[in-house]
Amino acid sequence: MNYQFQFQPYQRPFKIPLKTAHGIWKTREGIILNLTDEQGNIGWGEIAPLSWFGSETMEDALIFCQQLPSCISIETIFTIPDYLPACQFGFESAFTELNPNSFVDLSRLHYSELLPTGETVLTTWETLFQQRAKTFKWKIGVDDITEEINIFQKLIHSITTTLSPTQAQKIHLRLDANEGLTFEQAKKWLEHCDLINANQGLIEIEFLEQPLSIDQLDLMLELCDRYSTLLALDESVANLQQLNSCYQQGWLDIFVIKPAIFGSPKKLKNFCQNHEIDAVFSSVFETNIGQKSALKIASELLFYNRAVGFGINHWFTG
Ligand SMILES: O=C(O)CCC(=O)c1ccccc1C(=O)O
Numbered sequence: 133m134n135y136q137f138q139f140q141p142y143q144r145p146f147k148i149p150l151k152t153a154h155g156i157w158k159t160r161e162g163i164i165l166n167l168t169d170e171q172g173n174i175g176w177g178e179i180a181p182l183s184w185f186g187s188e189t190m191e192d193a194l195i196f197c198q199q200l201p202s203c204i205s206i207e208t209i210f211t212i213p214d215y216l217p218a219c220q221f222g223f224e225s226a227f228t229e230l231n232p233n234s235f236v237d238l239s240r241l242h243y244s245e246l247l248p249t250g251e252t253v254l255t256t257w258e259t260l261f262q263q264r265a266k267t268f269k270w271k272i273g274v275d276d277i278t279e280e281i282n283i284f285q286k287l288i289h290s291i292t293t294t295l296s297p298t299q300a301q302k303i304h305l306r307l308d309a310n311e312g313l314t315f316e317q318a319k320k321w322l323e324h325c326d327l328i329n330a331n332q333g334l335i336e337i338e339f340l341e342q343p344l345s346i347d348q349l350d351l352m353l354e355l356c357d358r359y360s361t362l363l364a365l366d367e368s369v370a371n372l373q374q375l376n377s378c379y380q381q382g383w384l385d386i387f388v389i390k391p392a393i394f395g396s397p398k399k400l401k402n403f404c405q406n407h408e409i410d411a412v413f414s415s416v417f418e419t420n421i422g423q424k425s426a427l428k429i430a431s432e433l434l435f436y437n438r439a440v441g442f443g444i445n446h447w448f449t450g
């Protein structure tokens with residue numbers, strides 16, 4: 133079977149630039165592609181690289197698309213090299229759209245909403261809460277730690293005083309440091325988290341995500357031993373090789389999986405079906421096209437029913 137192949141690069145500005153410990157991000161760039169089969173059915177896919185996470189660059193992805201002929205085979209789709217993980221995802225998900233083997237129900241998923249950095253978090257969380265959000269993620273390691281912990285305390289206070297005591301469901305708060313903390317700073321954050329969690333109140337700090345750089349797995353494993361708040365790996369497990377390696381080295385807490393940059397969905401499914409990992413599936417600010425494919429993968433592989441990190445639509449207009 134051969135497929136007609138078309139692609140179109142896109143650029144999408146953030147409403148407010150996203151600040152992380154890796155820097156400021158203003159525009160999401162990617163590629164929308166489609167495959168048309170011999171019956172004229174069309175399958176859509178998206179390539180949304182994240183090179184600061186170790187995926188290919190937007191340029192690498194473009195060059196790959198440009199050198200392909202306008203008619204490609206299944207063989208081409210399933211032999212994209214591992215150094216182009218976002219391309220593997222884009223082509224494979226377009227192919228899957230053409231050959232769905234089962235209906236995937238996305239309605240049972242619940243979402244984690246990404247909060248802005250800095251003081252604005254204090255009003256944004258409440259707007260999202262009124263729209264029924266129960267899980268939130270806040271980026272840390274961006275500003276001075278004393279200032280951030282200060283805002284964090286205010287956020288906890290704001291949540292505590294806003295919730296009614298009869299609130300049925302806990303609020304889950306995730307902290308994402310994007311490798312931006314030192315070991316000492318991570319300990320400080322985890323002490324705060326453990327204190328809040330020991331309270332067993334209406335707020336649970338669900339996990340601290342990627343406090344240290346990817347070459348400090350040993351120290352992050354030590355933090356897992358020392359504190360009761362869970363830790364999550366994200367940058368450390370951006371692709372299958374890394375996931376395998378961290379799993380082999382004994383990581384038992386959470387793995388954040390970003391399907392759009394992880395590589396072949398088929399290989400990801402295979403891994404998750406053989407290892408019952410505690411996974412959080414998360415977005416890389418792809419458009420609805422990539423999001424739909426990623427969410428289908430998430431709902432098939434979700435084992436502990438954690439909220440998916442796809443509450444990002446309020447970051448874009450339209
Ligand atoms: O995971 C989420 O809840 C939101 C998505 C998110 O934080 C993110 C989005 C793009 C790039 C990196 C990250 C990250 O998790 O570090």
Ligand SMILES: [Mg+2]
Nearest residue numbers: 308341342366
């Ligand atoms: Mg992260």
